[in-house]
Each structure stands twice: as C-alpha cells, then as structure tokens.
Amino acid sequence: MDHILSMPAQPLDVAPFGARLTSARSAVLFKAEDLEVIRVVLRKGQSLPPHRVPGSVSLHCLEGRLEVMLGQSIYELQRDQLIHLPPGLPHAVRALDDSSAIATIVLCSSE
Template structure:
C-alpha cells in the first residue's frame, strides 16, 4: 500500500510550475504540478496517454490550438502524441497521471523550459 497527499507540502516556484512525484506504482506515476497564477507549461507532447485532474484552481488547457477552461474537479484524458499546453488562470494544483514507461524528468524539463 502507498499513501500520498495532493495538499501536503505544496511548493511553488517563482517563475515556473513545480513538479513533484507523489507516488509510483506498478502501472503508473502520480505527479503534482503546482502553478502560481499566470504560470505556463509551453506546448508539448507526451509519448503515452495521460489523465490530468484540476484538483484546485483553474487552468486554460490548450489541445491542438483549442483552449479548454478547466476548473476544480475537471478531468481531461489525452492520447500520446497530442500537442497540449497549460496556463494557470489562478493559483492551481494539478494531478497528472502518467504511464509507468513515461518519465517525471520529461515533465520537469517541460516546466523548466516554459
């Protein structure tokens, strides 16, 4: 059994989203992305399917040039290879569910380069 919290010890970076691996299981990884208002993750793709949950706040989630206004409680699932970007409309906590074969380091690089 593994236990993690989306709300404990949230850390924010001044200029970019903060990535933290909360849990790794046999099948996937659960990652928390902490955004301050107006922080972005530039357009990128993932090699595997993902599920994104807006746990707190609101995010403009761009998919192939279409903006989806997501708020607390919303979920979005994407296949691998789909271009997408994120912009925090307000301070937000996002849960990202990754395939086990995907890399949290890849996600961190996207945040650092945004």
C-alpha cells in the first residue's frame, strides 16, 4: 500500500479515478493519533478478508460497487454511498466492479 501522508490542513484530491482506476493503488492518505484515512482500490473480485478494528469505521464508495459483509448480513455499497461499521464488528469487503473508496478508521475509543 502506498503512503501519501499529507500534512495537517492540506487539501487532498479524492475525486474518482475514472479511466485511471485500472492503474491506481490503495494508499494511506493520512494517519493521526486518533484517525487513519485510506484510499482503498480493489479490482473486480478482489477482497479484504474478514477482520475487525477496535474503533468505528466508515466506508465511502467513490466509484464502482462494493459488497460489505457484516457478520451474516451483506450490503451492496454503490458510488456515492457511505456505510458505518461499529467498533469491533467483524467485516469483509469485496469488489463487485473495479472500485475505489475512502475508509476512515477511528484509532482511539472515547472511553
């Protein structure tokens, strides 16, 4: 995975890749003490295996279609749709088409 790692308060272009999607790669856009934002790129049929993270996650589909598995439930996420994944919930993601998305991960819980 590439690391872009922007400086705080620096605007980042997260527009859909369009025709460039075929050569795009996943990249960490930034990581702070409490938050990590990743541009996830998956080709049709590729998947992120089942996993869990301690904090909340949001997944915003920028282009393509993604299948999000949460426990026994399956949701289809299309372009311009966003889904919230609660902390600690096992989940997996599979690309139904070539796709890119923004994953935002809360790294610290507010206890």
